[in-house]
Amino acid sequence: MTKIRLLLLVLVFLMAFNLSACTEAAKTDQTNEDEGTESEAPIELKAEDKVPAIEFWITSQTYDSIRYEAGHMISDAWKELGFDVDVKTMEWTTMSAEGMSAHKHGAFMVQWGGKAERIDPFHWLYTMHYSEESGEGGYNIAGYKNAKYDKLADEFVTIMDDDIRKEKSNEMQKILASDVPQPPIVHRLVTQVYNKDRFTNVMPSMGEGLYSFWNWINIEPLTEDAVIKFGAVNDIKLLNPLTTTTGQDIYILNLIYDTLVKVDVNGQIVPWLAESFNVIDDKTIEVTLRDDVKFHDGSPVTLEDVKFTFDFAKEVKAPYYMSKIKAIESVEITGDNKLVFKLSEPFAPFMSNGLALVGILPKHIWESKYQELGAEGILSWPNTPTIGSGPFMFDYWRPNEEMMLNSNKEHFSNPKIDGILRIPYAQAYGIIQALISGEIDITGQNMLPLDLEEIEKVDSLQTIDIADQGSYMLHYNMRKQPFNDAHVRRALTYAIPKQAIVDVIFGGKALKAFSVVGEINEAWHNPDIEKIDYDMEKARKELENAGFRWDENGMLYYPENYVPLEYLD
Numbered sequence: 406m407t408k409i410r411l412l413l414l415v416l417v418f419l420m421a422f423n424l425s426a427c428t429e430a431a432k433t434d435q436t437n438e439d440e441g442t443e444s445e446a447p448i449e450l451k452a453e454d455k456v457p458a459i460e461f462w463i464t465s466q467t468y469d470s471i472r473y474e475a476g477h478m479i480s481d482a483w484k485e486l487g488f489d490v491d492v493k494t495m496e497w498t499t500m501s502a503e504g505m506s507a508h509k510h511g512a513f514m515v516q517w518g519g520k521a522e523r524i525d526p527f528h529w530l531y532t533m534h535y536s537e538e539s540g541e542g543g544y545n546i547a548g549y550k551n552a553k554y555d556k557l558a559d560e561f562v563t564i565m566d567d568d569i570r571k572e573k574s575n576e577m578q579k580i581l582a583s584d585v586p587q588p589p590i591v592h593r594l595v596t597q598v599y600n601k602d603r604f605t606n607v608m609p610s611m612g613e614g615l616y617s618f619w620n621w622i623n624i625e626p627l628t629e630d631a632v633i634k635f636g637a638v639n640d641i642k643l644l645n646p647l648t649t650t651t652g653q654d655i656y657i658l659n660l661i662y663d664t665l666v667k668v669d670v671n672g673q674i675v676p677w678l679a680e681s682f683n684v685i686d687d688k689t690i691e692v693t694l695r696d697d698v699k700f701h702d703g704s705p706v707t708l709e710d711v712k713f714t715f716d717f718a719k720e721v722k723a724p725y726y727m728s729k730i731k732a733i734e735s736v737e738i739t740g741d742n743k744l745v746f747k748l749s750e751p752f753a754p755f756m757s758n759g760l761a762l763v764g765i766l767p768k769h770i771w772e773s774k775y776q777e778l779g780a781e782g783i784l785s786w787p788n789t790p791t792i793g794s795g796p797f798m799f800d801y802w803r804p805n806e807e808m809m810l811n812s813n814k815e816h817f818s819n820p821k822i823d824g825i826l827r828i829p830y831a832q833a834y835g836i837i838q839a840l841i842s843g844e845i846d847i848t849g850q851n852m853l854p855l856d857l858e859e860i861e862k863v864d865s866l867q868t869i870d871i872a873d874q875g876s877y878m879l880h881y882n883m884r885k886q887p888f889n890d891a892h893v894r895r896a897l898t899y900a901i902p903k904q905a906i907v908d909v910i911f912g913g914k915a916l917k918a919f920s921v922v923g924e925i926n927e928a929w930h931n932p933d934i935e936k937i938d939y940d941m942e943k944a945r946k947e948l949e950n951a952g953f954r955w956d957e958n959g960m961l962y963y964p965e966n967y968v969p970l971e972y973l974d
């Protein structure tokens with residue numbers, strides 16, 4: 406990482422030198438123009454007009470060196486523009502709780518995975534930007550509330566014709582690219598590692614890589630020790646599927662709980678806990694349930710459990726599920742192993758972002774717990790031991806030490822391995838050393854060029870590269886100044902040195918990102934959007950044209966009689 410820091414210092418020096426040279430040239434030109442005339446009196450700047458400091462949260466270097474290094478590069482550029490930037494290093498568990506859930510941040514960066522169910526861009530365009538998703542626990546982290554955008558979003562999810570949905574998607578991407586409430590920075594080329602001498606038949610998927618659900622049920626052992634030791638940075642947080650929004654928690658819960666359908670590695674909907682499904686019309690879906698499935702405590706999975714899950718999630722307003730199930734008007738049991746979902750209006754991504762994401766809960770456990778804890782208490786219930794019906798069963802969890810999942814050999818798609826031992830590490834370096842020593846067999850951690858120098862020396866370790874439709878994304882908080890002004894957000898985004906981040910931090914193994922829908926997702930990506938790329942001159946001009954002012958020390962002030970412009974259109 407010393408090499409990266411050295412390169413960053415050189416880069417920052419060159420940026421500062423160029424800016425200084427441009428400033429001096431501008432001063433010289435102005436002096437020549439004004440020679441022989443009286444200088445104008447300086448504009449009086451009021452203290453209350455000073456743009457407030459930006460609180461910018463970054464992860465520690467040991468947790469995620471990418472966000473740490475990129476964060477410092479970005480904050481240095483923002484300071485050059487005249488912003489007062491308060492950089493705070495914060496552990497991810499705190500950042501997730503205070504930013505992802507409580508929305509108390511100023512700005513912070515998240516690495517969003519491009520899961521298979523996100524090929525349909527409902528997550529990127531609706532869940533992350535629709536106004537009703539901006540409440541506590543919602544994924545609209547920026548607090549973006551644009552009536553014109555909401556209208557397009559409503560049409561995007563209720564129109565069933567894919568061609569029209571793509572037209573709406575293109576318009577939404579254009580608006581977001583210009584308003585930049587949550588600008589994407591880069592799309593990674595993910596490089597992950599596993600021990601090829603101990604396991605074979607790995608099945609990574611786009612965006613998820615080795616975290617993929619399909620990898621865990623298809624990977625095969627090559628030795629008698631058939632338990633995979635999986636290394637990850639930091640521990641999971643909560644095993645309550647109604648509440649958690651943390652990616653690591655959700656990966657584990659997807660293994661413990663069955664959903665009615667799954668999205669396969671090619672992005673296609675396939676039956677899972679449902680033996681079959683039939684889309685009767687735009688608002689009616691019939692599901693036939695398998696009759697050979699049991700929960701991990703031995704109780705059979707019934708139609709009552711399925712109905713209870715969806716009704717219950719709506720009743721308690723489960724944060725993780727609400728955007729996915731709010732279109733459900735009723736769930737009706739219609740006969741042996743059959744039930745019907747009736748929607749209040751058409752909901753185009755209902756299969757991929759509804760039925761494929763809601764894990765079926767055992768009614769006999771959750772109903773009694775709900776009566777004991779109430780609506781608020783059930784959402785914070787730790788849910789351990791965790792009882793589902795999925796291909797892996799909860800064995801134990803010793804926080805910050807290890808978690809053990811055993812394979813469910815009675816499952817209709819029983820895994821080929823005996824279990825997964827998940828071991829958390831405080832930093833990425835610990836994972837690299839654990840791979841080299843054989844302490845772990847596999848990791849979902851993305852390997853950087855410097856990491857690979859050590860990994861490639863070990864013959865038993867195999868690397869794989871997976872393109873990612875997800876991105877590293879910067880989340881401004883429009884609930885706070887100065888992020889409630891589109892001109893400020895655009896200027897800050899112009900000051901993100903994307904190419905330098907790609908070259909210096911990723912060693913070229915990433916692409917600059919401009920749309921929240923990644924380029925690799927060719928079916929939905931709109932290439933014809935405004936691309937706000939690194940340009941300090943345009944950043945300053947954006948602020949100047951909006952009337953922003955600077956004092957003699959280069960610090961930024963609001964225009965006189967300032968009224969923020971939240972959206973360009």
